[in-house]
Amino acid sequence: MKKGEIYQGIIERVEFPNKGIVQIEDKKVIVKNGMPGQHVKFMINKKKGSKVEGRLLEVLEHSYLETRKPVCSIFPECGGCMYQTMSYENQLEMKAKQIQSLIDQAVKAGGQVDEQGNPDYIFEGIKGSPREFAYRNKMEFSFGDAYKDGPLTLGLHKKGSTYDVLNALDCKLVHQDMNEILKCVLEYCQEQGYDYYHKMQHVGFLRHLLLRRGNTTGEILVNLVTTSQVEADFEELKDRLLSLTLEGKIVGFLHIINDALSDVVKSDEMRILYGKDYFYEEILGLRFKITPFSFFQPNSYGAEVLYETAREYIGDTKDMTVFDLYSGTGTISQILAAVAKEVIGVEIVEEAVLAAEENARLNGIGNCRFIAGDVLKVLDGIQEKPDFIVLDPPRDGIHPKALPKILEYGVEKMVYISCKPTSLARDLEMFLEKGYRVEKVCCVDQFCQTVHVETVVLLSYKKPDGHINVKVEFGEGEGKVPLDNIAKRAESYKPKERVTYKM
Structure with missing residues (x-):
């Protein structure tokens, strides 16, 4: 096989996150953005040793799993969805198998196997989102064009493309209110003749x-992100937005200035054009x-399922000090606060920590403390020792230098919540190496129609054989212990654990 060559084949299975496996004679080729059973045409675009990847060119025959019609106008070109023509039940089954395979490999690599050599833990399957569509409470839409020098578009990137942007006027992952707002903004910007920011040339608005x-309150925050290259007055756009007939209510319209060279959604300056710069959401009775x-969490409905599962795995934390590492806006911390002595949250994003503190006050919670900083550095300065640890790291998982510090606490149980199972599987090998074992695992689907899934893992730690090693110096001189006194002293010492005396 050589780069540029075109082949056809059937995707036999899909490995996480969206790696379709096509077998061509004795070669395994990874073809992304497909689903099991599809007959596809692809071009070899990467080849390194025995690893071969192909770029999907065309689906020649649909999969036997595609049992329903697309629900939006830009599927399957749009990169926002992957599996909407597959039944939700089959989506869940496929994701569960993907995650179980990854955890199985990690557990076996760590030596946690039964007498037959099988992974020795409980896999509890997957829990679906209460809503399959219109579940996202946050969406980042991009300005661009669908093809080079085409008309202005606003929506989501074309599957496999860094530049082409498709109009997402009828996206089904979001509430219809968002589609109405997107359409209003796009029409206004087209009328004004505004250009989009060109990432390579660093010009545009x-x-x-x-x-x-x-999802629960219907409050909407509209944030228009531009460069500072044009000075615009959005008063008319504000009036148009506020006159829209929506199920929810716009509580804030913000103009955010971002002159960063990289294509990230961030703020150099924020201008409130209407209302306020925040909204409220409710989860499990907390605001x-x-x-x-x-x-x-971008799916409030699914987040309730996720946090209920995590709370079940955490169990009884009465009179315990709990560390909530990578705590975000403190959702988990506040859910646990009612059944813990104290919860200490650590989060690197200072804005999230300020929000967590305010949310705790809002909910009348007084036994949560939040610290802004990198987990790697903050743990060195915390005097308290945890009885339980909850981990909910970003997609890349736990920093390799932070993980040993977390393991040093030697807490009996931890719960690890992961949004990227490959990072989780990597980290689990270190947990197993240091004496932890995986007790049980459950997946929660917060991202219906997409490749992503959340995973909750309960880990337990059994301290080594219970021996305490005591170094005893004996002989003559001050502070030395005569040898014949050691037995008497050992008899009078009644430790909770067995003691080994080394001389």
């Missing part, structure tokens, strides 16, 4: 439309204030 909508860049 429009960058992103960041929309956030409380949370959310700002434009606050981390918050």
Whole structure:
């Protein structure tokens, strides 16, 4: 096989996250963006040793799993969805198998096997989202064009493309309110003749439309992200937005200036054009204030399932000090606060920590403390020792230098919540190496129609054989212990654990 060659084949299975496996004679080729059973045409675009990757060119025959019609106008070209023509039941089954395979490999590599050599832990399957569509409470839409020098578009990137942006006027992952707002903003910007930001040339005005909508409250925050290259007055756009007929209510319209060279949604300056720069969302009876860049689970309905599962895995934390590492806006911390002595949350994003503190006050919770900083550094300065640890790291998992510090606490149980199972599987090998074992695992699907899934893992630690090694010096001189006194002293010492005396 050589780069540029074109082949055809059937995707036999899909490994996490979206690696379709096509067998061509004795070669295994990874073809992304497909689903099991599809007959596809692809071009070899990467080859390194025995590893071969192909770029999907065309689906020649649909999969036997594609049992329903697309629900939006730009599927399958749009990169926002992957599996909407597959039944939700089959999506869940496929994701569960993908994650179980990854955890199995990690557990076996760590030597946690039964007498037959099989992975020795409980896999509890997958829990679906209460809503399959219109579940996202946050969406970052991009400005661009669908083809080079085409008309202005606003929506989601074309599958496999860094540049082409498709109009997502009928996206089904979000509430219809968001689609109405997107359409209004796009039409206004087209009328004004605004150009989008060209990433390679670093010129242009429009960058992103960041929309956030409380699933339970219906409150909407509209954030228009541009460069500073044009001075614009959005008063008319504000009036148009506020006159829209929506199920929810726009509580804030913000103009965010971002002159960063990289294609990220961030703020150099924020201008409030209407209302306020936050909205509220409710989960499990708690109320949370959310700002434009606050981390918050993008599926509030699925988040309740996720946190209920985590709470079940955590169990009884009465009179315990709990560390919530990578705590975000403190959702887990506040859920645990009612059944713990104290919860200490650590989060690197200072804005999220401020939001967590405010949310705790909002919910009348007094036994949560939040610290802004990198887990790697903050742990050195915390005097308290945890009885339980909850981990909910970003997609890349736990920093390799932070993980040993976490393991040094030697707590009997931990719960690890992961949004990227490959990072989780990597970290689990270190846990197993240091004496932890995987007790049980459950997946929670917060990202229906996509390749992503959350995973909750309960880990337990059994301290080594219970021996305490005591170094005893004996002989003559001050502070020395005569040898014939050792037996008497050993008899009078009644430790809770067995003692080994080495001389």
